[in-house]
Amino acid sequence: MNLLVLLDMVAAGRGDAVVVQSGDETLTANELLEGAWAGQKLAAGADALAYVGPNALAFPLGLFAAAAAGIPFVPLNYRLSDQQLHELLEPLGNVLVVAEGPVGAALADAGHDVTGADDFVAACRADATPGEIPGDAEATAVLLYTSGTTSAPKAAVLRHGNLSSYVIGTVEFAAADEADASLVSVPPYHVAGLANLLSNLYAGRRIVYLRQFDAEEWVATAKREQITNAMVVPTMLARIADVLDADETGVPNLRSLSYGGARTPSTVLQRVIKLLPEVNLTNAYGLTETSSTIAVLGPDDHRAARGGDPVAVQRLSSVGRVLPTVEVEVRDDARHAAARR
């Protein structure tokens, strides 16, 4: 099922509700859906739509415009060198690149078709008539480049079917309260940034983007926007804990904080448990290749550790339980199944 069907449902349910916010700019579900069709016209004839930039409205607009055009969306790390970006884009064929500033200029000089992020967002705000949503669930929705620890970055292929089944299998449609808001500070080229966008959109939770992570800014935004949910990576968690240590009012609306993307040091976790006693903490474990989360250590496990019970404290280093929609197999050296669940 094409990802655009998910957005189409959100627009049918609460079309005038703000779904994404970045600074003072917002998009309602209807605006995002119409923007996808306007963006699709810009992408006509391209083999892929790439986005090189921080969290901003161009990210969801680019994703859904690519889905409407039936071409892959490729979010790239804007911290890569111009040469590295060029080498990743080159094999993809005729790519519409949405990028701003010096990176955009360098990629245009290298012969790529570049549109500035602001121009792209403005073009997506033009009137557009919805077309036929592409039906191929096997089509590539997103190419996500992993960091390439051992060699050049490699692309994980996420198909429309992978992502939409993850969302409809794990998120209850429109179940969030109207006042709910999720603060997103993981970058758009990380699978958590992508999963986050789709899950919150489908749950009916307003997404508030931080352009780039900064702990002071994160806490200030959480207060100002009355943030109820957030997802961070371990290094962010440690810096947020430092800011909250010196902050008496804290983040009063926050109900749920999930973390993942790398192993979190136990010392950081135990500090956070004490600093945020009312918050439901969740460790989300997954891989880029698995379309995000496959196992979670839930709030009850974190609460149990608050009393200092040694077994419960030790369990904080676990990735928790496998999601009911996931099958796991442990294989021996000869690749035979040794255990299955």
Next chain:
Amino acid sequence: MELKAGQRLNSAVCDAQVVVVKAPADAVEIQCGGVPMIDGDQERDASATTPDGDEGPALGKRYASEELGLELLCTRAGSGALAVDGEVLPIKGAKPLPASD
């Protein structure tokens, strides 16, 4: 009709629309309000009505038959009850998960 995953079906009697999430191997007839559902691109008869007492599908809910390996996702709410070969399709229970994203 033989269904395939991703296929859209419209009600012939109300606004309901569903997407096939899981398709059974064998052909089945999906009905809404007692009348077979039609392919996304077919026109419906505007004068048609739904039977009294029908409970139509709700937006975002899944309707499934484990036995047949059938699962539908409601993408537009309607007033006619969803059924497969005459049997009303129940809502598939949600699996509550802690918010991880």
